[in-house]
Amino acid sequence: MGIAMTIAGLVVIGLGLLDMFHSLLHPRGKGxxxxxxxxxxWTVSRRLGHRFxxxxxxxxxxxxxxxxxxxxGLGWALVFLPHIPQGFTYSxxxxxxxxxxxxxxxxxxWTRPGTRTLQRPSTSPSSPWPPWGSAMWSPSTRGSGWPHHFRR
Incomplete structure (x- = not known):
């Protein structure tokens, strides 16, 4: 079950990133x-008579x-789900x-587990993969770069 959730999460992440690429960077511009x-x-607007x-x-x-x-966010939640609560340390x-x-x-x-700025201090990763996962997740959704614990 854990592997299936992780694969499903990676598929959702990949679909989102692929759509972003096709919409923003591909010459056709159509994700x-x-x-x-x-x-x-647009269809809803048309049916409402373009009131907006x-x-x-x-x-x-x-x-x-x-x-x-x-x-x-949903994709990364599916990746993290099999590791809740045993993959995290609680205060x-x-x-x-x-x-x-x-x-x-x-x-x-949603709160980027690799950073401590948004995450409540009561939860932190207890194994090495969540920080790696958050390092991949952070630049893909927030554009803010690597989490601070990877910086020297």
Whole structure:
């Protein structure tokens, strides 16, 4: 089950990154996922009689970016999920059984486990792979570079 979750997470991450590439860097400029999101927003706008006017285009672009961010966060949550709670160390007084594993994995994926700026101090990786995973995750979704614990 853990390997399947990890593979599913990597597939979701890859699909999001591929769509970003096709939308932003490919000469055709048309990623399948972002195109579907923007087309859906245009279709809804058309059915409503274009009441929102020129705001529909920018809303579609922002929605496409949000979908990319959600895909990255969800993908990394699936990668982290098999390692919750045994792959993480919790501060004294924190009972990991109080939290649902998937909610914890989402929280960890959204707060970049390699950095301590957004992560609550009660949770930290206890094995070497989560920092490696966060090092890969961080530049792919935030553009902020490697987590600080990899810097000298």
């Amino acid at each position: 399948a996922i972002s195109h579907a999101v923007i087309s859906t927003i 006017g020129s705001a529909v285009g920018p809303v579609g672009m922002v929605a496409a970016v949000l979908v990319w961010v959600v895909l990255q 004294p007084g924190i009972d990991p059984a109080r939290y649902q594993d998937f909610a914890e994995a989402l929280y960890i994926s």
